[in-house]
Amino acid sequence: MASLEPPNIVVRRLPLYLRALNLLAAEGQKITSSKDLAERLGISSAQIRKDLSHFGEFGKQGTGYEIANLSDQLRRILKLDSEWPVILIGAGDLGRALVHHSALQGRGFRIAGVFDNSPNKIGQRWGELVIQDARDLARFVRHEDIQIGIVAVPQEQAQHVVNALIESGITAILSYAPVAISVPAGIRIEYMDPILHLQRMTYYL
């Protein structure tokens, strides 16, 4: 039964499964099992099977999962079959790192526009992108039909920028600012927070 909406916590684990599958494929493996994935991810194999069962039947009892097929299915479920254009707000050091040595390149997302409010930065060229005036944000978002925004501005400006993004029509936001941001219902926000990851390791030191 795949009729009920799967819980958010299940959806959040799918990209972890996809990443593990990509690694296995890169190592030359063709087939994997929930037990194999469980060992790599530190998530129980029962949990993995249960998570996947929300979306259909992917493996055969006793033969495991075909890696290429399961990856394709997960990409389809996560709507990653075509490239998503995103906009970046904030043309500082972090923004520059995102554009120039992009961790996004070739991984399903493409920075379609960069915006800043500093007159010194507006008009500068970063590779194929020209830094645009933040006041032109809404027009660009509507014209290019962008749904995802990345926020790389100082933390004092983060809430204000997120408000402007939402007003322009953005519905999914990835924020690098180390502050909690309030968003209305229906808007998704994720945080890139090194502290969370560091705190997951100190327990073991």
Add this chain to the structure above:
Amino acid sequence: MASLEPPNIVVRRLPLYLRALNLLAAEGQKITSSKDLAERLGISSAQIRKDLSHFGEFGKQGTGYEIANLSDQLRRILKLDSEWPVILIGAGDLGRALVHHSALQGRGFRIAGVFDNSPNKIGQRWGELVIQDARDLARFVRHEDIQIGIVAVPQEQAQHVVNALIESGITAILSYAPVAISVPAGIRIEYMDPILHLQRMTYYL
């Protein structure tokens, strides 16, 4: 009974609980419940109670958790009562962003040293830090008794840099490079990967 080693997946959720508690405290709340936390985190209240029970008794039946007390306990469990010195490898745009607009400042971690292998960068001053020669890494790590390293180098260099960190005595690594890195048993590695977070939102678009 808190005698068995709690599973890694449970330890990984503790920083999420701590962050939610900090937010509640900032909003002026004194008491919370597993139900309240569950709603904010998208994790079931039964799961939260079970996770916490690995570490002791924190709430009273019917009265919930005292936020300040539970935060303190979580910080103690995660060994966050004193500040951790960390080293940063890679003095590029991302490294500069980490040092100058640090998301780490005042949050339990402090960048104690920055290293690079480019002669143009070595010797440059970044605030109170002077960029050091990567060849002096091992000496610094031993002398300052550093256990945590942050890797902000181009992806082609990431594995090499991680190897050098481990050789110098580092046991916990946070990598910003968008590639999988192999580490021996006993070494912890976490990844800062925007793709994972973006993929957690596209499902809903």
